[in-house]
Amino acid sequence: MKISYNWLKDYIAINESPETIGDVLTQTGLEVEGIERVEKIPGGLNGLVVGEVKTCVPHSNADKLKVTTVDIGADELLPIVCGAPNVAQGQKVIVATVGTTIHPATGEPFKIKKAKIRGEVSQGMLCAEDEIGMGTSHDGLLILDTDKPNGTPIKELFETGEDFVFEIGLTPNRGDATGHLGAARDLRAYYNRPLLFAEEAPKPIKENQPIEVYVEDPVACPRYSGVTIRNIKVGPSPDWLQWRLKAIGLSPINNIVDITNYVMMSLGQPMHAFDAAQVKGNKVVVKSLPQGTKFTTLDEVERKLDAEDLMICNESDGMCIAGVFGGIDSGVKDSTTSIFLESAYFSADHVRATAMRHSLSTDASFRFERGTDPEMTLPALHMAVDLILKLAGGEVASEYVDIYPTPVEPVSIPTTFRNFHRLIGVDIPNERIIEILNLLDIDTKDITDEGFVAVVPAFRSEVTREADLVEEVLRIYGFNNVPLEESLSAGHLASFSEKEPYKLQENLSLFLAGKGYSEIQTNSLTNPKYFEDLKLGQDPVEILNKSSEELGYMKTSLLYTALESVRHNINRKIKNLKFFEFGKTYSTKEGKYTEQELLGVYLTGDDHEEHWISDPTPQSFYDLSGTTRAILSQLKIDTFETRPTQDDRFAYGLDIVLNNNTIGSLGLLKSSITKYYDIKQDVFYAEMQWAKLIKAAKVEKQFTPLSKYPEVRRDLSLVLDKKVSYDEIHRLAFKSEKKLLTRINVFSVYEGENLEEGKKSYALSFYLQDETKTLTDKVIDKVMNNLIRVFEKEIGAIIRK
Template sequence: MTISYNWLCEYLPVKPTPEELSTILTRIGLEVESLDKFEAVKGSLAGLVIGEVLTAEKHPNADKLKLTTVNTGNGEPLHIVCGAPNVAAGQKVVVAPIGTTIYPLGGEPLTMKKAKIRGEESQGMICAEDEIGLGNSHAGIMVLDASLQPGTPAADVFKPAQDWTYEIGLTPNRMDAMSHIGVAKDVCAFLNNLEHTHKYQVQLPEIKALPAAAAQLPISVTLENTDACPRYSGISITGVTVAPSPEWLKNHLLTIGVRSINNIVDITNFVLHETGQPLHAFDASAVKGNAVVVKNLPQDTVFVTLDEKERKLDATDLMICNGAGEGMSIAGVFGGLHSGVSDSTKDIFLESALFAPGGIRTTSFRHGLRTDAATRFEKGVDISNTVFALQRAAALICELAGGKAASDIVDVYPAPKVKTQVETTYAYIHKLSGSRYAPEKIKNILRSLGFDMIAETAESLRVAVPFSKPDISLPADLVEEVMRIDGLDNIEIPSHVTISPSLSAHPDEEGIREKVANYLAGNGFNEIFTNSITNSKYYTPEVLERAVKMMNSLTVELDIMRPSMLETGLESISYNLNRKNEDLFFFEFGKTYQVLEKGYAENNHLVLYLTGKRTAETWMQKTSPVDFYDLKGFVLNVLKQLGYQQFQWVEGTDTSLQPAWEIKVKNQVVATLGGVTTQKLKQFDIKQPVWYATFNWDKILGLLQKSDNFYREIPRFPAVRRDLALVLDKQMRFAAVEAAARAVKSQLLQDINLFDVFESEKLGANKKSYAVSFTFLDTQKTLTDKEIDGVMDKLVKTFETQLQAEIRR
């Protein structure tokens, strides 16, 4: 949120320096993220002076130049070569002497130096308005009022606005500080606490009596939905002239980054940022039947908003309608095209209301309209402030646009709100804050913030919360108010901390996740984070039947919660490939979602993506594309990192992968891997192979042993390796060999590895040879040949009987 220093000081009884005010704001929890100088005119005309042209003669060496002498009130006249066609003796002009820096519109800054132009000396420059940032004209130099005195600083004549702006990192609960008066209240409370007084009060603007119009224009207000609109205030103003705003109003808005439109709209924006109360001005000619009705319109009613877009309304969208039942604006969110103020508007109806936060937020997101008004309404505004803000805006409209009040203020408030009461104890404040605040200090802070004391004892107090703080409802909220107004930097930091040791859950999910992430990052992977909301067009109708659909999607491209991790990762890969980043190793921890018969399921996953080259190409070695076996190696190593040693391989059913494989541990699928199909890659315009693996993270954690200690002592006794060459049917997969070996169930067999595949007609028709190594280890003693031979004999017999294998001797 942006706050103007000069604007804020209009409501303060004292005027601290910009730096002092920055410190105060940060101390009271309104953290100043930046403090920047604002200049309506770049450079603020520094160094420029008023001059009087004494002579203007033709340049001897150039037809379009003139030699001038200019009195700048500082001794000898300046000799200046000028190319403006309108320069003449006797004029009062703006002069940039030597050493002055000017800031042309759309150009680079230029510092004046002594120069020779076509052989004649020039000691400065006579300026056009675009050359010093005062306007767009370059038709000639600026000719000023003849009464101005030479030597007068140009800044004193034009008075370009200067200010300081604060960018405040406002937390979502601080709607009370979303205005200049709201911030001023906090500053006054801080000053009162600092000096143990109650003398500092916000200086609210004086509201003058409104001039009455000769002809009345009464407009009635009816609230059909008081839950969505508990209070609605309005007034009719006639005889307005829509025109540009005065400079002071333009500068106030420009300082905080708001573009000036016209005097009526600018006034509503000014009062919004002054008081925090959104307003809306209707062209009274659009208020048919001289009646305003706040109600809901039927589902899919078409409404054209100010941006000239047709929007289909939801039946829950609250609308401001006229007496004919036609929508004039989406309440608290956005105005309508046919009811807004235009250059021809003469009569207006000014609205100041409160709308329920939940409804505003839903409507705002549904239609993608994130306006200043909606932002404030959805956080909650001060219900007691509608009439004051209306009076303030009406007075300014009458003053600046020539309007006159054509009706009394209409204030429909059927169920006046009662202030929330909160009770707390001084002991609780100490416990939560860690500081021992004196009771008088606490009460002084709360009174300065607008709280009313309802009841108090030596140990406790009960207060009524001001309507400007709708977020406060708990004792902890009061503690926060006391702490920040006393200054968050006043909270004592204890010299020692007492803690009780806690035992982490088994398995330690964060530790396991970090262990795997470190392994992947150490092997060249980059972690990505993709959006869990994705596009339904990526999925088949069968998948979409169980997809979780968004009720209030921000865009048509983001309309479901992702049913799988693959597609959002392919979006990231496509993005990188389109930018010539072609060798990608990605991993991601994320969630998928689906609809169950009762409720919803949220599943955790770890996914890997590989595409491009295996390693960078160098003069020492050639490179090659990654393949399935690279992916398989990483998948197995991740599982081994988690302590899994024995796996079952089965063909997978995922239609997005070809080939598709599943890895089982204890008959549960813990990982699926394979190559992404060409059809799926085409959806993302990816033209190179992508290898993908997804781990069912929930199952992996569920299968882990209670102790998540995966570290083991190095064996004291040596391992022994034996090799076998098996001649098998050509269709036989190594997974079958491994499964048969595991079926022997020997405690000594630690590892099985395929290290060579050989095919030749010499082996026989449709035959191949697997060279397999077997590693044996006994952690208690050194193995003997007899023990190893016994296991090998069992393995050979198993291979011969179950796989019809022939052992190559």
């Protein structure tokens, strides 16, 4: 949710910096995730000046260009080549001088440079309104009507205001803070300053042509207010209103719709304006429609209604899904002359269920789902009517409708001061507790030395118990103002599993980061088209309450979203990538759901950027294999095997097998997969089942002392059949010598001349070490001779001397 710094000033006097206000809002429970500086006109018109065209003649080498000289108040006239059709001598125009950065309405900003255009020198630019972000017209130059001297900065002629917008991560329990007034209430409590909000007086009725209202479901709609306004003129909103909405990311539509949005963002009360001509029978009926009734919403999507969906109807048809989305036929149009203005209080549960059923999330449903203020329907209506009469004309044509059969009563909560002190951990003065609650519009009565009764207004629907009152006081008093003891202790330490999955994951993440990998975290939801086209993974889990069709499935493969990240980086010229991801996949079979946690590792591009001292080398399968073995080594898993992969995602690769169970696979992804994502370079991928890795991992010792005795190296050169893999050599060696053999290294592999067809040669280093004594030549020779016999017998090796 976005809140404007300038807009807040309408409701509370603040002169603190936006950064300070952001800190205060965060401390009081409205977490500010970011502060963005926004400009009414991008670039603030900096560097643009008033110029006067002194001469204007056709360009000798271009029919559509003119060569001008322009006076900008300098000692010399500027020669400027211009292609605008309306440029003429004597005009006052906007000039962008050399060095000025232009911020066009569309496209990227660019800097004006001295240029030669078709042989003519040009030292600046004469500007149209779209070229400087002041509008969208590109019909010709923006001609100025001003007596200002040439060279006057353009920003002295136009308002170029700026604002600061807070991005607030609003939690579901803070329905009271969905507008600027709600944020101002928290600031009022923190600074102890008065609110500036005063309810508008209802406007007098000029004629009485009412639209009747009937509420058939008072549970789903406890309060419904409205009024009829006639003889309005729909048109663009004034500049100030458009600027307010644009600053917080809303697009202006027309004066009526903009006013309803302005009131909603001001007070947190959604509103809706119906074209009175579409209210058949002059009746508004709040009810549900039969199951399966078809209704087309403003986004031109035809939806089938549920019998539980609350609708705003006329005498015969539905006009709006209550609290969620308007209908395509009943909205305000340019031709609208009369409206029925709605301001209602809908049940949060009903709106939430309807929005989920139809996968709809709107500014209105966002607020109704969290709970709006039932006492705000009339103040919001009065504010909107006042603005409509000022900005769109017209007159009030009916009494104010207000159907409120069972008012929502404030909640009374008995409490004691002792519990405030106990739960907060510090003795806040009783008077300060009362003061904070009163500043938050929570009334207090029956106050004694022991306690009091708190009366919570309806707009604070989440405050229902004593602990909530304590939280309200603490967030204004300040969590940071509660001192911590110098030392904290616990009387009991819980027992923990010998293996801590999160600790293993953290350690492995740090290890991979140390090897140059970056961790990615991608969405669990993905595009159904990926599964339909690639069929990676098992049967997918479909989301019933989709936020969008592009996020309709739970992902059945890490690749779906990870390859989006790979593509995103490559498209931004970051082609050398090393990623890892701890993620989950989801599938379903015969109504049973399965969730699997995986570790994915991704390699693509070169091993390093271009450098004068060494050429980059493309990352290969062996780089990925080395990383995979290093991961297993970190987890102390050393009894695995590798076999040619059976995974059809890979052009080639290996499966990692432990106790005859495949726990992972790695290899080169098939080009059909990478090309689907428009990735034109090889991507190597390893996928390991994290739960099985945790189960197989050995608890790492805290410390292993270095051996006092030296390690010995002996080399062997083996000639083998090509079908014999290194893993077979490795397995045989450690099976034959379990005590002294510590590691094996391959330092050469050769195929070609001087070898029989179908043969290859491995040059291997064998490292031996005894933890208790220095190895003698006799022991070393015995071990090596034994290894030679095993290799000759088991895999037909020929030992090259």
